[in-house]
Amino acid sequence: MSQVAAAVQRIIAPISEDLLAVDREVIDDLQSDIPLIKKISDYIVTAGGKRMRPIVLMLIARALG
Numbered sequence: 001m002s003q004v005a006a007a008v009q010r011i012i013a014p015i016s017e018d019l020l021a022v023d024r025e026v027i028d029d030l031q032s033d034i035p036l037i038k039k040i041s042d043y044i045v046t047a048g049g050k051r052m053r054p055i056v057l058m059l060i061a062r063a064l065g
Helices: 003-029 035-047 052-064
Strands: none
Touching: 003 035, 003 052
16 A cells, blocks of 8 residues: 555544445435446445545544534
């Protein structure tokens, strides 16, 4: 693991459970019987994109109590 990746892991460690909860909410909200919608929602969750804003929000919330 690179130093940057290790640093990121240390930073997000306190909110790791919260990040999993965000993933679960996204999965729950995007449930569909339509195959294309399911494929898109799976991509959103597994691609790992769109995580910076929730990470920053949760870290600030933790810092402010």
